[in-house]
Amino acid sequence: MKFGRMKAQRRNRVMLVCLILLSTGAAVAFALLALNQNINLFYTPTQIVAGKAPENKLIRAGGMVVAGSLVRSGTGLDLRFIISDLRAAEVEVRYAGILPDLFREGQGVIAHGKLQDDGVFYAEEILAKHDENYMPPELLQEESQPE
């Protein structure tokens, strides 16, 4: 497999260009496909109540946990609570699992899960940031916008 110097060089260059084109093409296609399937859109309770959020699709919902709304089942880890933004729209969230340390009633959370046709949000994951005064930036922005 010994080529002349120029021939080997030209051959290498063609190889190189092909490799780069192929791998970039494959990578771009792959990345876009993967992105398309794995984007999680964020919705506020107002948007969910207004029917703007898709059903049966992984999304994120964020809001303040309404004080006194957390109810646990007596037997397992099932629980439900209500999130609202400050415009009186309320969405029930159901979850089975361990809540994060900083989950408190009256504070902001983000739930990751699916909205079902019964209007209840079934969460697979609950996020509360490790900061007492934390509010999801998304909500902060919602609030600062004029009604």
Place this chain on the structure above:
Amino acid sequence: MIPELGHFSLILAAGLSVLLAVLPALGAGRRNPMLMASGAPLAAGVLVFILLSFACLLYAFAQDDFSVRYVAEHSNTALPLYYKIAAAWSAHEGSFLLWTLIMAVWTFAVACFSRSLTLDMQARVLSVLGLLTAGFTFFLLFTSNPFARNLPIFPLDGADLNPLLQDFGLIVHPPLLYMGYVGFAVPFAFAIATLTTGHLDAAWVRWSRPWTTVAWAFLSIGITLGSWWAYYELGWGGWWFWDAVENASFMPWLAGTALIHSLAVSDKRGLFKSWTVLLAIVTFSLSLLGAFLVRSGVLISVHAFAVDPARGIFILIFLGLVVGGSLVLYAFKATATKRASSYSWSSRETLLLVNNLLLSVAVAAILLGTLYPLLYEVVTSGGKISVGPPYFNTVFLPILVLLFLAMVFAPQSRWRETGVKQVLGKLMPVLAVAIFIVAGLTWMLELPLDPVGFVFQSIAVWLLFTLAGDWWLSSSTKKPLSASRLGMLLAHSGIGVAILGVAVTVCFSEGQDLRMLPGDVTSIQGYDFRFDEMTRVAGPNYMADRAQFSVSKNGQLVTHLYPEKRVYHVSRNVMTEADMDPSPLRDLYVALGEPLGGSAWAVRLHVKPFVRWIWFGGLMIAVGGFITVCDRRYRNFAARQPVFYDEETNKQMNTR
């Protein structure tokens, strides 16, 4: 007084770093040896004053000087002394002072260990580093002064350190991580300095190699420690979340890995030179981008520091200047000198080219996923999305498989041309053995078959076997293994060990979140977890509910575990302190959720096989990097002429 002294030293350091940025470069331009030689003493001066400034901050923390706002916000009299000290870098201002200090340390190290450099080159390199240091110190002074006072009324006690950070991890993780991040400034400075001279000779490559490897090894330890910390501290047993800030450290690591390999090709074979320069620029730019992402608050992350738009804008402008400036310089100066060095498709050069391509694609894909929420927000004017782990796994895993293939073949290949049949004949039987072993174990232990996991386990074992065979063959000959070869074998084995750990943990971990009462027993993978009792214990600055679990297997007690739920006095923060029984083959992990009324508790139980392998692999990678640098060829470098090409004839003088 002491904080003012710290502030004043910081100002002095800023002034000196401006001089460092200007004078040696001026000297290099005017061929004035006096000015050129001013670099080393100036670098020492910058280091002394930043060190003094940092010492003042540590002193303020140790003395509980709550008139300093930063101390009041992040410390407390009840903290143990070592956490008070570490609290100095627990938030933005102090951690950036640490960052700048490390920058000064690297600069001074370059000044010390650059005797083999020409004076001209040394001056240029130090000037670039001085320019960066100046940018960092001005950033501190203008937007993030850690010495700002709370006068005249200051709190009697501090607001306390975030309980999550009250941990050994805080003491070691940031300094090591920053050693890595900032260390990439050195190859960057070498690259820029070389570009300004106008000819890309081979010498800068040889100079950059040990520096790049050391910075990369530090970054490897930093990332590994971060992953380990997240595992035991965040309370849910995960070790990598594809979080924006983790990605911010992973991207420079991947780019640095590519840089190490392309430096090797440029050094040994004189190829890919302008690509190597570009990679050096990109790697450091990714470090800066990481700093921007973490400190500007543009991305939502558990790691993000407090938000201040002024900081974000400052770093963004600085990033723009550094990246833009160096790319412009690159565009005008990096005229690749045509060198006719031929290599066949079966050569090591090709495999390292593949390595670089794959790593670049991986960086690009991760960058896309990390920045996509930002792009989306801009394009849709305010739409909010997040990109989750599934994206990153989908794009990264196929690249990883290909990287593994390159990693198996490259150490067995030769420069210029390799006997393909011979190498295949050597490696394919090993692959067969690896698949046989993994399949056999899966079958014998009656484990569930996960196709992706099976592929990764097999190729990881394949890689480890080929490397072990390589090591065994070369150590059985008389000639001792060179440090660089040994380090390479160790670092590559580290990747194999880490990925094997990942593949086994992901496939065979079992866990459960459940409600338990004292006396309840739950069995996972043959381990019986019994919730014995709940007690209250008092820590130095917290109260804790502590559970006792006894874990037994086949009726035999394995261990007691004591997970805690802590409430910290000052901040009233609740913290989960998981407990685990580590061993090479499996971790037993218990974390407490919340009390469910009565004496019931939510409990998280995990059995995680091989999870320790991930971090052990990470350490092997880092140690491998450090060993490589001990190679004789770097020590003998001063004695040798750094010219490997005869400029007149374009002929390679030394290919080894």
